[in-house]
Amino acid sequence: MTDIRFDGKVAIVTGAGGGLGRCHALELARRGAKVVVNDLGAAMDGSGGSSEAANDVVKEIEALGGEAFANGSSVSDTAGVQKMIDDTMAKWGRIDIIIANAGILRDKSFSKMTLQDIELVMDVHLMGSFKPIKAAWDIMKEQNYGRIVVTTSSTGLYGNFGQANYGAAKLGLVGMMNTLKIEGAKNNIKINAVCPVAATRMTEGLMPPEVLAQLKPEYVTPGVMNLVKEDAPTGMVLSAGAGAFSMAEIVETNGAFVGQGDALTAEAVAAKWDQITDKSVQTHFEMGSAHGQNIFRLLSEAAKS
Ligand code: NAI
Structure with a gap:
């Protein structure tokens, strides 16, 4: 089995200050990639913000001997995202991998959900994935190389009480992927989706502790590495959790x-x-x-x- 390496590759991971994004960023760095650690440092409902979380992950990467820099922009801030792309190009001159992972929750039953709850979740998950991918798309085309992962959810694929906003955004990402896999094909741009289950602050309290203990976010990341490697598939939804993996498809x-x-x-x-x-x-x-x-x-x- 050949090693999966990312030497010479430049990766951007959004929402990488904690949870799944942090694990993806660390693993990419361990395997040789230079990593932009994006995180707004927001609370789970999207409020507040601090650059501390992203800075801490950069320190962890540097301690491993890797190269990284922190970016504290919100993924839904158009100018901030453009600056992140520009800064990456100025520093490293290419963008090979984007893992769009940043996310928030505004769970409420549909009766209680406000339009603001819907717009905010759409802005972070759907627009917040579109924006960095769109800003890097022509760079990837010119390079004839790009590997992109969006983060979907079982709520988007199958539904969950109290998450109409989140589910719509998450399945919207699969819709985006389905077209970008076609448009990116001739320039060697591959795009896939991960559908994770992991014990992070997002799932804290939703499952018993013994179940959460099986669901380490690190157990999702090896699947994601396979979605961004040189010979990655394209247009695939990979379900991942607790070290188990499967493929989801609309039929x-x-x-x-x-x-x-x-x-x-x-x-x-x-x-x-x-x-x-x-x-x-x-x-x-x-x-x-x-x-x-x-x-x-x-x-x-x-x-x-
Ligand atoms: P998390 O809350 O630990 O991580 C999300 C990160 O995104 C946080 O560090 C947060 O500061 C950052 N963030 C939030 N809004 C941002 C913004 N506007 N700009 C930049 N960064 C922002 O949650 P977790 O579980 O690691 O979630 C990662 C992704 O996986 C999310 O997209 C989530 O919806 C998805 N997911 C997670 C599941 C799970 O079981 N944990 C299940 C299905 C999907």
Whole structure:
């Protein structure tokens, strides 16, 4: 098995002052990358801020013999993010890896959730991933090299009570990934998503201590290293927690052609509902156009029968 190394590579990890981001930043540095440690140092609801957390991780990296600098910008601050990209280019001249990891929570049942709770979470998770990735995109294209990871969540993929804002932002990131994997392909830019489960301040109190003890954030990071390595996959959602890993995909059932014109009624759809929702055959489409082709497959199969 060849070692996974990042010598000569420059990585930006957002929200790297603690939790999962800190583990990703330390591991990248251990494996030779120069690392920008971004963290606003905010409380879990996004309030406040201090550069201490990012500075501490930089010190940890330096103690390992690695190179790093701290950036205290909020990922949702457009000018601050641009400055982080400019500072990185001025110091190291390239950007090979971005791990968009910064996050906050504003959990409330939907009745109690304010529009501000929704906008803030969208701003940090969704826009806060778009902004650094967008600012580095043309640099990666020019380099003909880029490895990007966004951080999704089981809430985005499957749902969770009290997290409509968070879930929307987290699945939005998968939507962004699905298109950037296509647009980045010819310039060797690969983009993947990690769906972690880890004991951090975000999950404190949500699970019993003996379960949390299994969920060290360090146990997610080895999976993430595989998403940013030289021969990384692209367009993949990797679930990771407690040292276990799996792949998540959006799939469609085989489906059914119901009819057209007068034959296509709500009742005719209802009559084929079992076939439409039959899960015995399920397919993941590599891109949107394959979804359209599938519709025409059903049409031509129906024409033959
Ligand atoms: P954490 O709260 O320990 O780490 C998040 C970091 O992001 C903090 O250091 C915080 O200061 C920073 N941050 C917050 N807002 C920021 C902003 N505007 N700009 C820059 N930095 C900011 O939480 P954890 O668990 O390490 O979360 C990391 C990512 O993983 C988040 O995106 C989270 O949604 C995601 N995630 C975590 C799960 C878990 O089980 N811990 C489950 C699913 C997803």
